[in-house]
Amino acid sequence: MMRRKLTAGDIIEARCTKCRAVLNHRIVAMVEDRVVRVECNTCGGVHNFYPPGESKAPTARAAARGSAPAPRKAEKKTGKAERDEWESLYNAVDRSRAVPYDINGKFKVSDLVEHPVFGFGFVKSVIKPNKMEVLFEEGRKLLRCSA
Numbered sequence: 001m002m003r004r005k006l007t008a009g010d011i012i013e014a015r016c017t018k019c020r021a022v023l024n025h026r027i028v029a030m031v032e033d034r035v036v037r038v039e040c041n042t043c044g045g046v047h048n049f050y051p052p053g054e055s056k057a058p059t060a061r062a063a064a065r066g067s068a069p070a071p072r073k074a075e076k077k078t079g080k081a082e083r084d085e086w087e088s089l090y091n092a093v094d095r096s097r098a099v100p101y102d103i104n105g106k107f108k109v110s111d112l113v114e115h116p117v118f119g120f121g122f123v124k125s126v127i128k129p130n131k132m133e134v135l136f137e138e139g140r141k142l143l144r145c146s147a
């Protein structure tokens with residue numbers, strides 16, 4: 001069955017940009033067989049022809065945005081070797097001999113100190129007059145002491 005050709009003045013369904021609904025429109029202008037401009041029967045607005053089936057809202061884009069990958073955890077500055085060294089010392093040591101860190105304390109190499117912030121640490125070197133290098137879980141730190 002032949003589809004009747006549309007002509008200007010015919011009524012067709014189209015999406016109205018003002019009413020935001022599919023409504024009857026009167027064809028205002030055509031280019032060959034294609035409807036280009038229509039007049040809304042409801043609001044009287046004249047606009048380009050939008051086929052009733054087409055949705056303008058791109059929902060796929062919003063879905064694709066999804067959840068951004070979590071930012072990578074900042075790499076610890078501590079080298080893995082230091083961490084391994086601390087771990088093996090920590091596992092081997094008798095923690096009961098840990099000495100609470102004290103800025104006025106006297107320490108010597110291989111002492112085990114317990115720091116209120118850094119936790120257990122091993123004295124790696126004592127730097128006269130009053131500093132020592134201690135290996136903590138998070139790395140080597142220079143601490144005050146009364147060497």
Ligand SMILES: [Zn+2]
Nearest residue numbers: 016019040043
């Ligand atoms: Zn309208």
